[in-house]
Amino acid sequence: MKKKISPMTRKSFVTYGLLLIVFIAVEIMMNTGNISSMLKGLLVPVCVYSILAVSLNLTVGILGELSLGQAGFMCIGAYSSAIFSNLVKDTITQPLIRFPLAIIIGGICAALFGILIGIPVLRLRGDYLAIVTLAFGEIIKNVFAALYIGYDSTGLHFSLKSQGDLGLGADGKMIINGALGISGTPNDSTFEIAAAILFITLIIAYNFVNSRTGRAVMSIRDNRIAAESVGINITKYKLITFGLTAFLAGVAGVLYSHNFYSLQASKFDYNMSILVLVFVVLGGIGSIRGSVIAAVVLTMLPEYLRSINNYRMLFYAVILIVMMICTSNATIRNFFVHNFEKLKGLIFKNKSKTVKEAE
Amino acid sequence: MAFLDNLINGISLGSIYAVIALGYTLVYGIAKMLNFAHGDVIMVGGYVVFTAMVDWGMNSWLSVGLAIVACTVLGITIEKVAYKPLRKATSLSVLITAIGMSYFLQNMALLIFGEKPKTFTSVINIPKISLFDGKVVIKGETTAAIIVSIVIVVCLSLFVNHTQKGRAMLAVSEDKDAAQLMGINVNSTISLTFAIGSGLAAVAGVLLCSSYPTLSNTTGAMPGIKAFVAAVFGGIGSIPGAMIGGILIGVIEILGRAYISPQLSDAIVFAVLILVLMIKPTGILGKKINEKV
Numbered sequence: 001m002k003k004k005i006s007p008m009t010r011k012s013f014v015t016y017g018l019l020l021i022v023f024i025a026v027e028i029m030m031n032t033g034n035i036s037s038m039l040k041g042l043l044v045p046v047c048v049y050s051i052l053a054v055s056l057n058l059t060v061g062i063l064g065e066l067s068l069g070q071a072g073f074m075c076i077g078a079y080s081s082a083i084f085s086n087l088v089k090d091t092i093t094q095p096l097i098r099f100p101l102a103i104i105i106g107g108i109c110a111a112l113f114g115i116l117i118g119i120p121v122l123r124l125r126g127d128y129l130a131i132v133t134l135a136f137g138e139i140i141k142n143v144f145a146a147l148y149i150g151y152d153s154t155g156l157h158f159s160l161k162s163q164g165d166l167g168l169g170a171d172g173k174m175i176i177n178g179a180l181g182i183s184g185t186p187n188d189s190t191f192e193i194a195a196a197i198l199f200i201t202l203i204i205a206y207n208f209v210n211s212r213t214g215r216a217v218m219s220i221r222d223n224r225i226a227a228e229s230v231g232i233n234i235t236k237y238k239l240i241t242f243g244l245t246a247f248l249a250g251v252a253g254v255l256y257s258h259n260f261y262s263l264q265a266s267k268f269d270y271n272m273s274i275l276v277l278v279f280v281v282l283g284g285i286g287s288i289r290g291s292v293i294a295a296v297v298l299t300m301l302p303e304y305l306r307s308i309n310n311y312r313m314l315f316y317a318v319i320l321i322v323m324m325i326c327t328s329n330a331t332i333r334n335f336f337v338h339n340f341e342k343l344k345g346l347i348f349k350n351k352s353k354t355v356k357e358a359e
Numbered sequence: 360m361a362f363l364d365n366l367i368n369g370i371s372l373g374s375i376y377a378v379i380a381l382g383y384t385l386v387y388g389i390a391k392m393l394n395f396a397h398g399d400v401i402m403v404g405g406y407v408v409f410t411a412m413v414d415w416g417m418n419s420w421l422s423v424g425l426a427i428v429a430c431t432v433l434g435i436t437i438e439k440v441a442y443k444p445l446r447k448a449t450s451l452s453v454l455i456t457a458i459g460m461s462y463f464l465q466n467m468a469l470l471i472f473g474e475k476p477k478t479f480t481s482v483i484n485i486p487k488i489s490l491f492d493g494k495v496v497i498k499g500e501t502t503a504a505i506i507v508s509i510v511i512v513v514c515l516s517l518f519v520n521h522t523q524k525g526r527a528m529l530a531v532s533e534d535k536d537a538a539q540l541m542g543i544n545v546n547s548t549i550s551l552t553f554a555i556g557s558g559l560a561a562v563a564g565v566l567l568c569s570s571y572p573t574l575s576n577t578t579g580a581m582p583g584i585k586a587f588v589a590a591v592f593g594g595i596g597s598i599p600g601a602m603i604g605g606i607l608i609g610v611i612e613i614l615g616r617a618y619i620s621p622q623l624s625d626a627i628v629f630a631v632l633i634l635v636l637m638i639k640p641t642g643i644l645g646k647k648i649n650e651k652v
Binding site: 060064065066068120121123124127128130131132134135136138139142143145146160161270274277281285310311313314316317318319320321324325327328329330332 | 387392393441444445447448449450451452453454455456458459460462463465466467469470580584587588591620622623625626629630632633636637640
């Protein structure tokens with residue numbers, strides 16, 4: 001007797017499989033030396049952006065709220081883990097022990113901030129929530145850009161004014177140097193670790209969507225009042241989703257910060273949040289696999305087409321507008337759906353009647 | 360006297376925020392959407408004045424007029440192209456489109472005018488006012504910003520409350536379908552709102568660039584977001600609220616910059632937003648709207 005596999009499980013296993021194939025292909029290329037240095041340099045960022053896109057999709061696609069604070073959570077993860085790694089890099093020299101600890105610390109710090117910020121702002125909806133998360137991202141960026149942290153034999157020193165204000169001893173070392181950012185972070189991010197984390201992220205995301213919690217969250221998205229009336233605790237589920245998004249964004253931040261020797265807070269600006277939103281929108285709001293594909297394509301493409309690099313941002317803007325109008329305007333959407341069905345009918349000879357994807 | 364100086368600067372900046380906030384408040388009241396691109400219309404206004412004055416040698420009044428016309432047309436176009444097809448869509452899609460529009464304007468300006476910021480020459484030639492034997496000097500730009508914003512708020516209040524078009528705007532913001540049944544053309548009313556908001560954005564752009572003379576493609580983004588904070592603070596949908604909120608935000612920003620930390624002034628403004636939304640989400644003059652099932 002054949003056991004029936006639910007469509008959701010099948011979907012998730014197709015994604016895992018695709019990822020595994022790509023991973024093995026890249027590994028073979030790396031081990032046989034058939035990889036350009038540019039592609040090699042892109043491997044970790046591609047994973048980072050994929051994780052960010054998947055995590056934002058949980059808030060945008062599953063919860064149905066827009067968060068523009070993705071860069072802020074990433075910044076928290078990046079900075080907190082980089083501080084940790086800088087402090088312990090002389091005591092824990094084995095990256096395989098140090099880096100997982102850094103990932104956990106970065107993720108938890110970001111999740112804590114996500115929940116902290118979520119408690120007041122998740123009472124808000126729609127536009128207000130978007131603007132508050134945007135504001136939050138800017139606050140984080142500004143605070144980290146004004147932050148000085150150093151350490152000496154007497155312990156850690158903090159200041160929001162200047163390096164001199166820290167009062168470091170003769171053996172003191174700077175960790176965060178204001179707008180110059182953080183430097184000396186060990187380069188622990190490797191493609192293997194990044195890919196593994198992307199894999200774990202996907203498992204978390206698919207299982208979250210397919211769980212009792214995920215269904216509760218989706219019911220809030222589809223009809224908040226109806227969900228509330230059947231006893232779903234709106235704030236709780238919103239916080240869970242928001243916290244999970246922040247956690248994964250923080251983890252992406254850890255990978256990002258451990259991929260560069262030095263890092264400035266100004267990297268985590270509004271443009272970064274928008275970029276992640278573009279991945280989510282292009283990949284399809286609510287589609288986890290789509291987010292990964294869009295993140296991979298849109299990260300690689302500009303590197304290979306240097307000549308269009310100036311138009312890249314303009315292209316992103318057009319993607320946002322056109323995708324939204326094509327998917328949300330009933331007339332235009334029906335036009336596409338209708339023609340797509342026709343095309344399918346021509347290719348599969350009426351088989352399309354049985355293929356009905358309702359998403 | 361330094362405090363008085365800062366206070367005056369704050370009120371001046373706040374007046375500019377108030378003019379921008381009016382655009383947000385009007386559009387939010389009627390179309391129930393956050394027009395993210397509003398801040399970038401300010402930047403377009405600044406560039407139009409700059410180009411008209413420097414490249415085409417037009418005089419300042421004429422270039423300001425041209426900027427207002429250009430921004431009004433731009434505002435209506437944005438509404439027709441990007442927002443009108445989404446009238447019935449979810450607020451999430453509208454918001455993402457608005458963000459896309461904002462990003463589009465910023466990057467279009469980047470391509471056209473380049474990365475290097477331009478130095479804007481002030482279009483305002485009002486003499487300085489010296490108080491207390493020259494200890495406190497009020498710049499012409501400050502005087503202009505305050506006077507212009509007061510005139511705009513008064514005119515706009517009169518327009519909205521006492522003309523037919525204005526009352527149509529109120530009706531549409533109250534209930535779109537009922538307004539349509541009463542014979543109001545909802546689409547043209549929404550277009551009118553965008554036109555007024557964008558025209559005001561051009562004025563705000565001129566005031567902003569005259570006071571802070573660096574003009575780049577992101578000039579409008581931050582002031583735009585802060586002005587939205589001001590609109591929320593004052594109570595979104597309320598015209599006097601936008602004025603009050605604008606001035607409060609301006610004063611908070613300048614005082615925060617002077618007495619707390621120059622780098623953290625933006626963070627302070629946003630912290631105010633979060634506090635307002637936690638304590639009184641409807642703002643100072645806003646109405647509470649009960650949600651119907």
